[in-house]
Amino acid sequence: MSSGGRVSIMLLSSGQQQLLGRLPQPRAAVGAAAPNARRRCRGAARFGAAAQPPAIARAAAPAAAASPSATAAAAAVAADRPTSPPTCELSGVLHTPHPSKFVDNNTSFVEEFRIRGNECGPDQRANIITIANLLQEVGGNHGVALWGRADSGFASMPGMDHLIFVATRIQIRMESYPKWGDLVRLETYFAEDGRLTTRRDWHITDARTGGYLGAATSTWVTINAETRKLAKLPEEVRARWLHLAPTPPRLVLPAPDTRRKLQEFPAAPALEGPVVSARRSDVDPNGHINNVCYLSWALEAVPEAVYGSHHLREVEMDFKAECHAGDTVQVLGHPLPQPPPASGGRQQQQFLHLLRKPQAEGGTEVWRARTTWVPKA
Incomplete structure (x- = not known):
């Protein structure tokens, strides 16, 4: 799927820019307090050295003079100890996610996430549960950026009047799973899918290399939040919603594959x-x-x-x-x-x-x- 020409968020109306500002900020790198900031991490213990803080060293000092053998052993250890703590450039290890934004004439929404350790399995790769949660998160944030946060439920279009979208089908296809610490880029957008259903697609790539990771598609219907019964989306609301979708529709998976x-x-x-x-x-x-x-x-x-x-x-x-x-x-x-x-x-x-x-x-x-x-x- 090609994202086409991108349009900066600065081209949005002031109202949309304010709504986009309501989104939670992306998880930042440990050393990224400011753009391009570099923070050196120093500490011999992190890298396996045996240096001790001075206070601890003093507390461990023997009351009497050490024996010659102990002195020789201490000298040997000191000779192997680095003269200064190792340094790592965190900016070269962790990369900061870019801010969320609209692209393609504001019909597509992009967000980046870093894969955390608690989202990975023994092979240090994310699993399908991690991916499914990210799909849900970026979809919800897309709605918040468009319409603002609702008092209940997820973000909802004006005029929905107690109607909510619920998924009837979700299909996820992964060619490769990201690793712990990787930045993942998710792009999502709407599409029409019949008179009673709507569709949301996602495109998943490596944010640094642009490599393809996977894709997902979903079908949604509207129900009344109070009665929990199926309800038709009002035509005027549907027309506004379709105005936010790419034209022509861009399908991340071949149509026959999504109809099985x-x-x-x-x-x-x-x-x-x-x-x-x-x-x-x-x-x-x-x-x-x-x-x-x-x-x-x-x-x-x-x-x-x-x-x-x-x-x-x-x-x-x-x-x-x-x-x-x-x-x-x-x-x-x-x-x-x-x-x-x-x-x-x-x-x-x-x-x-x-x-x-x-x-x-x-x-x-x-x-x-x-x-x-x-x-x-």
Whole structure:
């Protein structure tokens, strides 16, 4: 996907500039108190040296004179000790994310994020949960930059009148996962998708090199926030919304790939994860369980032999029903026939996933998904 010519945020109206200023500032580098500022980190302990602060050294001094052997040992240690603490230029290790901005005549929104250590697995790479959270964050910030922060829920267009957007389908395809400390650039924008649904796409790249990492697309409908029933977006609101979308539409994934239906789930699934109780901390601003939680729960049914040796290349998710704090959810999975090899001849494995409420509570299907896995390099 090409982002085309970029337009600086300074070309926005003063009102849009004020709204953009409401966004949280990007996570800055440790040493980036000012643009291009360099802060040297000094400290022998950080780099394995054994230097002690003077006060500690004095406290450790023996009351009596040291023996000749102890003196010789101390001299040998001193000879190996650096004469001055090592220095590292943090500005050469950590790079500051650029401020959020609009591009392409203000129809596309760009934001950069640094991958944190607690967002990575044992291989020091981000996982699909990290990516899904970033997609949600930049999508929400896009709305805040356009319309300001709402009193409840996520940012909402003027004139929505108790209507909120909820996702019915999300598809994420990753070619490579960023590493701890990498800067990731996410670009997002709207697109029309029929009369009752709308679409949001994301393009994910390495912010420093421009290398392609992945893409995602999603389908949304509007519901009444009070009745939780499906509602049509008013035509005047829809017209204003479409005015914010790129023309012609830019699709990050081929249209046929986004129309593939998920298989029916078998009556006797081969895989079963733990029964999950939805927590209060899982509830998002729209008042229901955050959609990233569903994906996190479903991955618990993937066999360890696959989870530990493969990357999740693609996930296609259909949201069937809402889930709320205190609900109990069964986590089920089932292997699918092996699909054709991925790029480079890599063999793929696929699984079908289902989240449902227990039969005693009606057995309602909450979420269904298909995951595609490729071996780690």
